[in-house]
Amino acid sequence: MISQRALNRATLARQLLLRRHAMSPTEVIEHLVGLQAQAPFPPYFGLWSRMTSFQPKELAELLVGRQVVRITLMRGTVHLVSARDCLAIRPLIQPMLTRALTARRVDGIDHAAVVAAGRALLTERPLSVKAMTPLLAERFPDAPPADLPVILRWLLPMVQLPPRGVWGKAGDAVLTPVEAWLGRDLDPEPAVEHLLRRYLAAFGPATVADMQAWSGLTGLRAAAAKLDLVDLGGGLLDLRDAPRPDEDTPAPVRLVAPFDNLVLGHADRTRVIADEHRKRVITINGQVHGTVLVDGYVHGIWKRDRATVTVSPFGALTTAQREEIEAEAVDLLAFAEPGKRPTVRFD
Structure with missing residues (x-):
């Protein structure tokens, strides 16, 4: 049976947070099976906290160069993933997205016809939701206009185009079908077992419930049973050759990005955050604050306002x-606001 502290250290090792790594941004993004990216800029801080050397232009260039994309994936949330992972993962996640649309009760509309019309429209000209809605409404005059982009969000694989997500840029999310942007089709035969192995490599050890909470998929027990995994007790499964550091392994202070999957990627999150602290990190309106790791556990939140970081310890x-x-916050500000005088405050 693995101890709670050893589980913490194993998770931090998989999440590349026990030390910074000399990896490329794409290598980190693929190892983590993507970075959660509802907001445009947290992925930059997610990479900064894990890499020995990272500059914002590196990720910006990958976005503009179509090597990484922003797309709705796990749990129906926007993730930043490599182009290769986008094509492989989106088909696996689609059943969950289809269920999510069903739960919204968007009835009385021919979903397939809306998807076909949306694909043609957005292939010809990428558009924001605001811009596409009246154009779709012209084609489907009997449907509530607001329902039409909702159908596309859940059923049509679309990427958010730059400059959305480009460091220092702003603007609405402009959308186009994956195939139009990447020039390649989605994987016709993706394997959920491969996705689960990837999850364990980045988030393990983990239970089937953890796998389902991270992905949003259900019925994963049968897929997990096909893998050659080690049982660590308490339902925790793991890859046989995955790193499991000693529980006394030092864990340095880290300022973890807002929306980071470290605090969202498990059903039982006590491996990194106490239950009583979750409401202070994840707000009722769905915001997820940046977190402060002390000895491997969430011990506070941080916020940045230009060249000032405010830390609120628990x-x-x-x-x-x-x-x-304070030293880590100064380094973060040197990354985010180079040349400006850093200020670190403690609430």
Whole structure:
């Protein structure tokens, strides 16, 4: 039976948070099976916290160069993934997205016809939701206009085009079908077993419930049973050759990005965050604050306003911990606001 502390250290190792790594942005993004990206810029901080050397232009160039994309995937949320993973993962996630649309009760509309019309429209000219809605309404005058882009969101694989997600840029999400942007078709025979192995490599050890909470998929027990996994007790499964550091392995202070999957990728999140702290990290309106890891666990939240980082600890800090957090925050500001005088405040 693996201890809770050893589980924490294993998770941090898989999440590349026990030390910074000399990897490329694409390697990190693929290892993590994507970065959650509802907001445009948290993925930049997610990479910064894991890489020995990373500059915003590296990710911006990958987005513009169509090597990584922003697309609705796991749990129906926007993720930043490599082009290759986009084509392989989206077909696996589609059943969950279809169920999500059904739950919204968008009835009395020919969904297939809306998807076909939307695909043709957005292939010809990428559009925002605001711009596409009246054009779709002209084609489907009997349907509530607001329902039409909802159908496309859940049923038509679409990517958000740059400059959305490009460092320092702003603007609405402009959408086009995956195939139009990448020039390739979705994988016709994706394997869910391969996705689960990828999940365990990035988030394990984990239970089937964890796998389902991360992906939004159901019925994964049979797929997991096909894999050659080690049973660590308590329902926790893992790859046989995956790293499981000693529970006494040091865990440095980290400022983890807002919306980071570290705090969202499991059903039982106590491996990194106490239940009583979750409401302070994940708000009722779906925002997920940046978190402060102290000795491997979430010990506070952080917010940035230009060249100022404000840290709100959940409990007392030692002098050494406070100094380590401050040093990490100064480094974050040097990354995000180079040349400006950094300010670090503690609430």
